[in-house]
Amino acid sequence: MFAISLLFISACGRHGVKLDSKKALTTIEPNLGGLLQGSWFGKDFDEHAVFSIQGDAITYVDDFSTFKYAISKDTFEIVAKEPHYKQIIIILTKDSLVLRDIVSHKISKYWRSN
Numbered sequence: 001m002f003a004i005s006l007l008f009i010s011a012c013g014r015h016g017v018k019l020d021s022k023k024a025l026t027t028i029e030p031n032l033g034g035l036l037q038g039s040w041f042g043k044d045f046d047e048h049a050v051f052s053i054q055g056d057a058i059t060y061v062d063d064f065s066t067f068k069y070a071i072s073k074d075t076f077e078i079v080a081k082e083p084h085y086k087q088i089i090i091i092l093t094k095d096s097l098v099l100r101d102i103v104s105h106k107i108s109k110y111w112r113s114n
Contacts (some may be wrong), residue, residue: 032071035092038109050110075102 033056039049052059058078068079071089076099078085087099087108093110097110 008070017028032089032092035094036071038112040097040112042110 014054037055039052039061041048042050048060051061053069056068057066058069070079071078074089076087076089086102088102089097090100090107091098095112097112099108099110100106101108
């Protein structure tokens with residue numbers, strides 16, 4: 001298991017963005033919006049995407065609710081009155097997205113299928 005984790009981390013470092021909390025995300029990858037575009041799957045939703053990002057909007061597939069989003073440094077934020085949602089982007093590659101909730105510190109892992 002350790003070897004698999006190490007391979008995943010090294011692969012992400014070569015092909016995507018692995019964030020250091022002291023560095024601004026925009027200085028690491030200027031086209032984050034491009035990397036986020038598309039449908040993202042999670043462990044609880046094997047057959048259907050959890051959410052889709054198109055342009056400056058995120059749509060949750062289960063109820064088709066759509067919200068604007070913003071990225072500031074390493075923070076992904078849904079721009080809505082209620083509920084307000086912020087997560088730290090830990091890893092972002094062309095096919096992997098790992099987020100950490102600011103309040104609960106829960107880690108969420110997503111992948112993109114082509």
